[in-house]
Amino acid sequence: QVQLVESGGGLVQAGGSLRLSCAFSRRAFGRTFGGYAMGWLRQAPGKEREFVAGISSSGDSTYYGDSVKGRFTISRDNTKNTGYLQMNSLQPEDTAVYYCAARSERASSINRRDYDYWGQGTQVTVSS
Numbered sequence: 001q002v003q004l005v006e007s008g009g010g011l012v013q014a015g016g017s018l019r020l021s022c023a024f025s026r027r028a029f030g031r032t033f034g035g036y037a038m039g040w041l042r043q044a045p046g047k048e049r050e051f052v053a054g055i056s057s058s059g060d061s062t063y064y065g066d067s068v069k070g071r072f073t074i075s076r077d078n079t080k081n082t083g084y085l086q087m088n089s090l091q092p093e094d095t096a097v098y099y100c101a102a103r104s105e106r107a108s109s110i111n112r113r114d115y116d117y118w119g120q121g122t123q124v125t126v127s128s
Contacts, residue, residue, distance in 0.1 A: 002026050002036075002117040004100050009122030016090050016126070022083040022100030022119060034058065034078040037108040039115060040085045042096035042124075052098070053085060054108025063108060067093075090126045097121040
């Protein structure tokens with residue numbers, strides 16, 4: 001019904017930046033991109049999936065995990081059916097697979113179980 005595809009991951013040195021994108025698509029009939037809140041979550045090897053950032057369906061409200069506040073910025077362009085995660089001042093501890101997720105609510109959530117749809121993930125590796 002809904003497909004999310006992440007892109008933009010890669011290898012970067014500590015202190016560098018990356019911008020992740022999440023492209024949304026759906027079947028012909030159904031809720032549009034603007035009807036879903038979005039989140040970015042990440043999972044490092046041996047660790048649980050961690051909330052990174054969330055944005056409301058309209059884009060007027062954002063929320064960040066403590067470890068990325070002031071460094072990462074979540075945004076969305078509902079006219080392009082795409083969400084973004086700008087990551088600055090990257091550190092080795094940011095190394096993980098990053099997933100975008102969508103939930104059919106106005107507000108995002110820090111709880112991974114609240115998301116209805118997930119992308120396949122994109123690897124981000126930060127070297128020291």
